[in-house]
Amino acid sequence: MRMWIALLGISVMSLTAAGADAAEAIAVSGQPFGVGQITVSFQKSDFGDPIDSNGFSIHETDNRIFYPAFEKQRVLGFLQALTGINNVTPPQRLTVYFLFTGTEPLDITVATPTPQKFRLTPTPPSHESMLTAMETLWWRKYHENLREQKDWANYPMVMETYMTAMLSRRLGLPAPPLSQNDLNDRDAFSPEQSVFVLLNSDKVRAAEMRSVMLDESITDPADLPSPxxxxxxxxxxxxxxADVPIEPLAKAVPPDCFYIRFGKLSNYLWFNKLMEENGGDLGMMIANRGVKLELNEVVQKQLALKQSELSELFGDSVVAxxxxxxxxxxTREGAAFGLIFQAKSNDLLANDINTNRRDSLKLNKKLGAKxxxxxIAGQEISALTTPDNKIRSFYARRGDFHLVTTSLTIAERFITLNADADSLGATAEFQQARAYLPLKREDTIFCYMSSQFFQGLYSPQYRVELRRRLRATTEIELLKMAxxxxxxxxxxxxxxEELIERGFLPTSxxxxxxxxxxxxVxxxxxxxxxxAPGNFLPIADVQVTKVNVAEARDFERVREFHVSHWSQMDPLMAGIYRFKLDDKGTERLTIDARMTPFVEEKYGMLTDRLGPPLTRQIAPAARDVAMLQFVLKGDSxxxxxxxxxxxxxxxxxIDNYANGGLLNTLRMMQATPGYLTAWPKPGLLDKIPVIGAFAAPDQYGYSKFPLGLWRREYNGFSTLSFHFDILRNVTPQLALTEDEHPAQARIRIGDISDADVTPLANAMAQSWAKRGSLGSARLFNAVSAQLGVxxxxxxxxxxxxLxxxxxxPLEGTYETTGEGAGARWRSTAWGDDQLEFEANFLKWFRGLNARVNMGDGQVVLNAELDMWREKPEPSLKLPTFNFFGLGAAPKAKEEKKPVKKPAEEVAPPPTEGRDF
Incomplete structure (x- = not known):
């Protein structure tokens, strides 16, 4: 279909304005849509916090306006964007481009957010030559809005991808030229980027949405055998x-499973609390993210194993x-995973698990719980399920080992496993891992991911079903939006069928x-x-016996890539030991992570450029709060x-840190109190064109370059900084020292929770959080503007x-403000001058010291991470053992006095078995 449009800007109509200044506008009628443009001036009352100046909307009394695009206009707008003041200087005018239906006058309200009302009378198109120009203008502005939103989004661009593809299909409009990022996203399913498929990244979700909407996705029936x-x-x-001690638990685990061992239940409960404190997403410890997944809650509900406070008191006496x-x-889509216990008391543990399964059954009867x-394999197991898989829990026992899992496949492997022949603990690579990270370390967490585990992720079953479940997710999202x-x-x-016929859904x-x-349902x-989305059937339980031609070709491309370039999967292991540093709540985690065996040739330039591990290092200068250093080889x-x-x-x-813009970014770099140094001189720094092209240093070794950059050549070091005083103070201190441990890369960060650079760290985190907060509010406003919700x-x-x-992420609350046409979404944190923002990582981070080595067939990371955690002391009652209760524990016959929770037991510092 094509729509009648007219060249915006060729003619300008006057219109009746109620309570507003006269505006420039034009509306040209057509089928199925007409196209309009209206330009209004902002009022001073429109702006509070500058971040709040994007909640625009346009409404028509009879709901005849659709798919608007908003363009803010500023005096000297290009220069303001370049200098980074485009978010602090309010725009002067707003132009709205929109589609509409009918030929009757349009009673329009433009909210900026101040409502401005107009009556606009459409006119028929004057000549056909205006068609292409009008079409191009509205379509280009529409895409500019969506691409701008992509820069702010912290969520999958599902709606934005749907809108452009749907309108292009229905209106016969060509897709706009793809940016380089868009071109990269279209390659999301290439073998070279298969890791993005494994991670179900946002770019993969957007690529699949685009593929389905363009009818490029896999649709033929599966009639070929699995590759x-x-x-x-x-x-x-x-x-x-020599015989290496192996924990009995490892010999009850299938070798194609990842394995995260806690040693004792109290260690698991500590880790679980850490997850709960961060919304089930450990990424929240680093960044103030704008989405909350509650993965830990979902997992515990699906397994019917939500812990109780009593487990902290008695768990280690029952679980070995x-x-x-x-x-x-x-876990976001539906995982094949589980918890495996070695019991000290089989009866107590089994009774507790079964009791809580019955309690979960009662609580979820309305969901169809059964x-x-x-x-399975000749053995009876307990199955607790709901039709939508929100509860999917299989409980199997084998001697002292108790497994609760979401996957029937894992349960069957557990039951039929030959502990001494084909278990994880029986494999040579696991025994080698235990030689590197022995049991005597008594790690709080020991993590092992075998080569078989990684190979399973690249199996035909996983590659094909990952694409199929992505298609399933996409179609559910499509139907909701359509x-x-x-x-x-x-x-x-x-x-x-009618949605397909009218173009709201693709023909496939x-x-x-x-x-x-x-x-x-x-x-x-x-x-x-x-x-249901978020609780899909685990991939391990989906049998892929047939594929279609496209699926077979897709997997063949993956196979050819790995056979030629990446033919071996390297196992990963990590040991984490936790101990108390002081009585103020500070703990230290020592981390020993390894990839071994490790084939250097697979990692190309990374290993080619790194020098060998050296004990020699650059000594930090006084007042250095952080230093990253590494060793590189010369070119020739x-x-x-x-x-x-x-x-x-x-x-x-940090004034105006978050405003963006090229010059403002440069000012931020110029203000950062840092330096970059290299030894010996000359080095890589001297090969940077802008540095090497200028005059020789003065008698003290100083050179000044454009943009305020200084360099000093002193005592064999070549050092850069935007701060002359830092350069003068640091360079005399630079020296090479010897460290006990060799390394190729090192990083040291001190306690920045209350330092002079703390405002810098907070400002950076607040800038990112502010963008995320605005991006989410823009999405909510767009859902209303584009889909009519x-x-x-x-x-x-x-x-x-989604x-x-x-x-x-600013720790405010999203809410709607205004009424009627002026309603829009904002956060209570916007414009709050009293907001005391603290970056998430500053709440717990107290220091890091780490080093990395590659060579001798392995990659080794050693680290010490200091963290502070507040310890709540809840009151408990002691009626019974109820380690993983979903509901309240049974009441005791007599009222018990609250029992104060004992101080959490933390291991002493390590004395042997580790080299950090």
């Missing part, structure tokens, strides 16, 4: 000469060992190779094979060069669409 797996090169892992195992970690006994868009245009309760919708489809959309000689990037603990001017329901719609929870 043969990749012929991986064997791992050369000789068994240790505990570990998390799994075939994958897709508890039954099933037989229904909303259709209803917004006045098409109520269209069937899937519902045509899948495995025959699955979107179904509606109790008003919620889910997949007929996999269940055998010379080794030491490089160090240091940050001094001195005050940092009522403003007050936009956040709920976005959360349901299967996540939005939280303000």
């Amino acid at each position: 043969r797996p990749i012929n991986w090169s064997d791992i050369i892992a000789p068994r240790p000469a 060992d505990v570990a998390m195992i799994g075939r994958d970690a897709y 508890l039954e006994t099933i037989t 229904r909303a868009a259709a209803m917004n245009e006045g098409f109520v309760k269209l069937s899937e 919708f519902g045509r899948r190779s495995d025959g699955s489809r979107v179904v509606e 109790d008003g919620a959309l889910q997949d007929s094979l996999r269940g 000689d055998n010379q080794l060069y030491h490089y160090a990037l240091g940050l001094q603990d001195v005050p940092f001017p 009522p403003e007050e329901k936009a956040k709920d719609f976005a959360e349901d669409l 299967a996540l929870q939005f939280v303000c």
